[in-house]
Amino acid sequence: LSTGTTIVLSSYHWLLAWIGLEINTLAIIPILTMTPHPRATEAATKYFLTQATASAVILFSSLINAWQMGEWSINSLTNFPMNALSVAIMMKLGLAPLHFWMPEVLQGISLSTGLILSTWQKIAPMTLLLQVSHLVDLNLMVVIGFTSVLIGGWSGIGQTQLRKILAFSSIGHLGWMVIVLKISPQLSLLNFLLYIIMTSSIFLSLMTISATKMTEIAISWPKAPAMTMSMMLILLSLAGLPPLTGFAPKLLITLELVKQDMLLIALSVMMISLLALFFYLRLTFILSLILPPNTASSSPIWRTSNKSLSPIAMINSLSLTLLPLSPTLLLLM
Template identity: 70%
Template sequence: SLTDLPSLTLSLAIMMKLGLAPLHFWMPEVLQGISLPTGLILSTWQKIAPMALLIQTSHLINLNLAIALGLTSILVGGWGGISQTQLRKIMAFSSIGHLGWILIILKFDPQLSLINFILYLIMTSAMFLSLTNIFATKMLDVSISWSKTPMLTTTIMLILLSLAGLPPLTGFVPKLLISLELVKQNATLLAAAVMVISILALFFYLRLTYIVTMILPPNTPNSLLTWRTSNPTHSPTAIINVMALILLPVTPN
């Protein structure tokens, strides 16, 4: 009806700002063309205002629209990231997928959407800050960083698994809470569909983890010790990395 047109237009505009599929085409290309610190701002800080507006107007959003765009975002986020080698594009598709989870649960429980959005901000910030510290923009950059920053490279691997939603890491919390809430709302088929589609994203996270940890770069030095410069400690990165990994025990009931 005509009375639904303004709310529908507002919802679509906010979803385009967030980069939700199928209104996502600007996000991977823009994120690929900017630096990692700017990409961090675009993926986290720039999404706070539209997400706050979306949560406040959640009662106006059409349920079928939210579910359709949420499922599409999870599908596009997983499918688009499979063939990527550029880390910024991978993080862009990861963002699309995570926001799809948040959108699906928005009509059922806006407070749960807010919790999941905060966890998304933590995990995405941890990933971008870690990549910034090792100046990595491609998969190869991460794989060759093992000899210089082994602890940070290990942390990046764990953050990737957290983004994939594997227990007992922080990233398991959103998927667990959203799945339980959907089942509680008698949307079992929707919960099953969301989890099945998420296997696509799990594949490229595991693929990237495999490249980071299992593949040695060519022409590695044969010496036991490599030349390492003293890297300054980054306390914010360390704190947010810990939060991106071990928040599961403090999950609200």
């Protein structure tokens, strides 16, 4: 995984970037099938087919561009190859309307593998998108970003499986990044970094309490009250509520859209984000305000685990308290 991502990060040549993406895809397939279950095999098959299709489109568009321009440089693309490439990268990222594989794949794998899929596997495609941000079509980015925020909020409302909820949450957050990609790539990069921190913290918290369904987080308070409290705040941070970390990217993106006289888009995206806020608040309500009956499954654990929670505590702190530092981080970029 690290080899493929490093090749993409260091490449200025489309063929090298494509090779890096292929190494990335082939490296995670055995990790997806690590769990001996038909759902894991199905998830790996779906992931491979979608990623292979997107890689074929990337290779096709780069070949057309090399034929037209006579070079393979990432920063020189004509109109049609650029649009085809943008769509292919967005399929790799799982952006709407090419998002259908993302919830199904996440549902069929473990939480630890889902963490890799939702964070590390997004780095290489997002890097390519940031490198060509000055060439992308603004209207295409706005339409895909707007659709992703809408689908990410609307589809997550009726879900009871936490992995599917996190998949739609990922789609919505990536939509915010794509909307502002053409206008301010630095702001999009800041949003991506904060997204990785917050998503990692919620996945690690769920792995600690071994919860994959809403009914399982409802009985987590007696078992791990401190972890449950921090997880509740992380969900509110993902929702973008002040004064938590997740509020910063939404505020900065909205201000940037207003500065570019895109008032209608800014207002529409903010209103649609209320859909996602609903299911975040629903999870928070289950975590904090529903006390389960005192059964054996909800009693405090008398034989605790010896594993260290220091890394989780550190990343949870980052996902909750980075709001004051966000303007400084943006200036440093």
